[in-house]
Each structure stands twice: as C-alpha cells, then as structure tokens.
Amino acid sequence: MRNYANVQAVGLTIRGTQLRERAKTVHMPNNVPMTVGEAAAKYGIPKRTLQSAIKDGRIKTRKLPGATGAHLLTRAAADKFAQEWKQRVAGGAR
DSSP: OOOOTTTGGGTTSOOHHHHHHHHHHSOOOTTOEEEHHHHHHHHTOOHHHHHHHHHTTSSOOEEOSSTTOOEEEEHHHHHHHHHHHHHHHHHTOO
C-alpha cells in the first residue's frame, strides 16, 4: 500500500499563488476563477467597487469556506461587470 501523506504537497489544494502559477502555464478559459484582488488589478476597477457589486448580487461568485473565505469570480463574470462598469463611468453615472 502506498503512503499518500504528501498528496496535498503535490498541489491538489488550489489556493492563491498555486492558482496564479497554473494560470501562467495553462490557457485559461472563461470559467477559471479569480480573486477580487486579481480582477481589480486586471480590469482597473477599485476593489471596493467589486466587493460592493458582489454584496449586492450584481456579480455571482463562489465563496471559499470559512469566515474569511475569499470570493472567487469567473473571468466571464469579471469581463461582463468590467464592461458595464466602464460604460457607467464613461457616462458619468456610478
């Protein structure tokens, strides 16, 4: 029987930097999750704006377990919100 004690060290648990490292090496489809901070940096949207949109239900996310678990949003959801947000900002309405 094999010893599976090191299974988590191989990368089965995907968090933060492990997910970003995989994103650098693999083509990422629209359903790959990103954190609020990553979306804010990629699209130039204030992090607080994204957090408010998540709280209001304007962006669908998946929350990681725990009281302080991060919200993950798909690239497609982030793209859609970014386009809408930029149109509102360009039009002068927030």
